[in-house]
Amino acid sequence: MKHFDYIFTGTGLSAMMTVYKMMQSGKFNNKRILLLDENTKKTNDRTWCFWAKEEVIWEKSISKKWDLALFANKNFRRNLDLKPYQYNMVKGLDFYNQVFDLIAKQENITFLNQKVTAIEESENLILIQTDSESFSCSKLFNSIYTKQKVENQTKYPVLQQHFIGWFIKSEQEIFNPDQATFMDFSVEQKGNTRFMYVLPTSKTEALLEYTLFSHNHLEKAEYETEIENYIQNLGISNYEIIEKEKGSIPMTCYPFWKLNTKNVINIGTSGGWTKASTGYTFKNSDRKSTELVTFLQTETDFTKFHKITKFWFYDLLLLDILDRKNELGSSIFSSMFKKGNPTLIFKFLDEETSLKEDIQVILKCPKMLFIKAIFQVAFKAMK
Template identity: 55%
Template sequence: MKHYHYIFAGAGLASLMTVYRMATSGAFKDESILLIDPDTKQANDRTWCFWQQGSSAWQSIVYRKWDTAVFANESFTTNLDFEGYRYNMIKGIDFYTFIFSELKKHPNIKFVNQKVVDFKDSGFNVLVKAEAESYTCNKLLNSIYNPALAASQTKYPVLQQHFIGWHVKTTIPVFNPVLPSFMDFSVAQRGNTRFMYVLPFSETEAIVEYTLFSKDLLPEAEYEDAIKEYLVTKGATEYEIVDKERGSIPMTSYPFWKNNSKNVLHIGSAGGWTKASTGYTFRNADKKSAQLASFLQKQDDFTRLYKKNKFWFYDLLLLDILAKKNHKGSSIFSAMFKDGRAAHIFKFLDEETTFAQDLEVIWQCPKGLFISALMQRILNM
C-alpha cells in the first residue's frame, strides 16, 4: 500500500487551486502528493466567473472580462458601476489545462483516475480507499461533497443555486458584448428567487443561464422553457445551441469544519468554501486555497484552521429569510444594487469590509426582513 504525505480526494476547483499553490510555492517539493478523481479533467464541463481588482494568478486564462454589467427587475434596469473591479470568466478546460501543465513539472505530484469510496483517520495516518486500490497518507484533503451532512440537520437552512445555461449563437444581433446581465429578475418569480444571467461574447453569441436560489430543483424542461422565452423577449427566435451547462451548488452556513479531524480537512463545497449567500465559488476558493497552502507550511492540526466570522452570520441571516420567504430574493438583491454602486457590494461579498462598511450594505436591504431574521436566530441559539 503506497503512502503519500498529502492525498486530495477529488480534483475539483478547491483541490486543483490548492495543489497548484503548493507546487508553485516550492515548499512541498520533497513531499509526495496524490490527486484522486474519476474525471480526467479533459472536457470543458463548466465556466467560472469572479470579480477582481487588479490581476490574479489566473489572469492568463481569463476568456472574457467586463468592466460593467446590468441589473434588472420588473420595474427598473440599472448599469452597475464597478469602480475598478472587473468581472472575469474562465472556461473549465482552460483552467484544467493551466493547472495540469504546471503539475507535470513536479514529479512529486501524481494523479490517479479513480473514485474514492471511503477514508478513515486512525489518528496516526489516514487510510484512503479507492475503487481499485488503497493508499495511506499523513494528511487528507477531501473535496467530495456529502449532501447528507447538511441535510440531516435543521438548525442551518440548505438552499441550492441551481441552473441550466445555454451557449447560443443567434442569427441576428441581440446582445451587447460589453454589457452582461448580472441578475435579471424581470422573469416570473413563481414564489422563488429566479433570475436570468447573461454573459455576452458578441452581438450574436452569449451564455444565457436560468438560475434559482431555492431548496428544490426543477424539471429540466422548466429551465429550458424559461431560456427560450427570455431569448424571444430579446428578439432571438432563431439560434443555435452550441453547448449546455447544468449545475447545483449548495448554499448553506452549516459548519462543515466541525467534521474536520487533525489529519482530515474538508475543502471546497465539502468544507463550506462556497459563498453561502450567493453560491459563488471561484473567488472564495482562490482566497482559501492560498490561506491553506500557507497553513500547511506552518501547522499540521486541521482542527485549528477555521473559525466563524461576522460574514458567516450575515450569510446565515439571508439564508434564513430565503428559506422561509424565497420570493423575497428579488426585493433584497434589488435593494442592494438599485443605486448601481456595485464595488462596495463586491467588497462586502469578498468579506473585506469594515463593520461600518458592512452596515452601509446591510441598511440598503429591507430592514424588517433582516431584523425579524435576527430576532428569530437569537431566540433559536
C-alpha cells in the same frame, strides 16, 4: 499499498487551486502528493465568474472580462459601472489545463482517474480505497461532498443555487459584449428567487443561465423553457446551442469545519468554501486556498484552520429569510442594487468591508426582514 504525504480526494476547484499554489510556493517539492478523481477533467463542464481589481494568477484561464454589468427586475434596469473591478469569466477546461500543465512538470505529484469508495482514519494514518486500489497518507484534503450530513439537520438552512445554462450563437447581433447581465429578476418568480444570468462574449454569442436560489430542483424542461422564452424576448429568432451546462451548489452556513480532524480537512463545498449567500465559489476558494497553503507551512493540526467572521453571520441572516420566504430574494437583491454603490457591494460580497461599510450596504436592504431574521437566528441558537 502506496503511501503519500498528501492525498486529495476529489479534484474540484478548491483542490486544484490548493495544489497549484503548493507547487508555486516551492515549499512542497519533497512531499509526495496524490490527486484522485473519477472525472478526467478533460471537458468544459462548468463556468466560473469572479470580480477582481487587478490581475490574478488565473489570467491564462480568463476568457472574457467585463467593465460593465446590468441588474434588472420587472420594474427597473440599472447599468453598473464596475470600475475599479472587472468581472471575469473562467471556463472549466481552461482552468483545468492551466493547473495540469504545471502538474505535468512535477515529479512528486500523481493524478489518478479513480473513484474514491471509502476513507478510513486512524490516529496517524488515513486509508483511502478506490474502485481499483488502496492508498495511505499522513494528511487528507477531502472535497467529496456528502449532502446527507448537511441536509439531515434543521439548525442551519440549506438552499441550492441550481441552474441550467446554454451557450448560444445567434444569427442576429443582439448582445452587448461589453456588459454582463449580473442578475435579471424580470423572469416570473413563481414563489422562488429566480433570475437570468447572461455572459455575452460577442454580439452574437453568449452564455445564458436560468438560475434559482431555492430548496428544490426543477424538471429539466422547465429550466430550458425559461431559457427559450428569455431568448425569444431578447428578439432572437434563429440561434444554435453550442454547449450546455448545469449545476447545483449548496447554500448554507452549516459549520463544515467541525468535521475537520487533526489530519483530515474538508475543502471546497465540503468545507464551506462556497459563499453561502450567493453561491459564488471561485473568489472564496481562491482566498481560502491561499490561506491553507500558508497554514500548511507552519501548522499540522487541521482543526486550527477555520475562523468564523462577521460575514458568516450576515450570510446566515439572508439564508434564514430565503429559507422561510423564498419569494423575497428579488426584492432583497433589488433594494441592494437599485441605489447602492456597486463597488461597495462587490467589496462587501468579497468580505473586505469595514463595519461602517457593512452597515451602508445592509441599510439598503429591507430592514424589518433582517431584524426579524436576527431574532429567528437567536431563537434557533438557544434551542
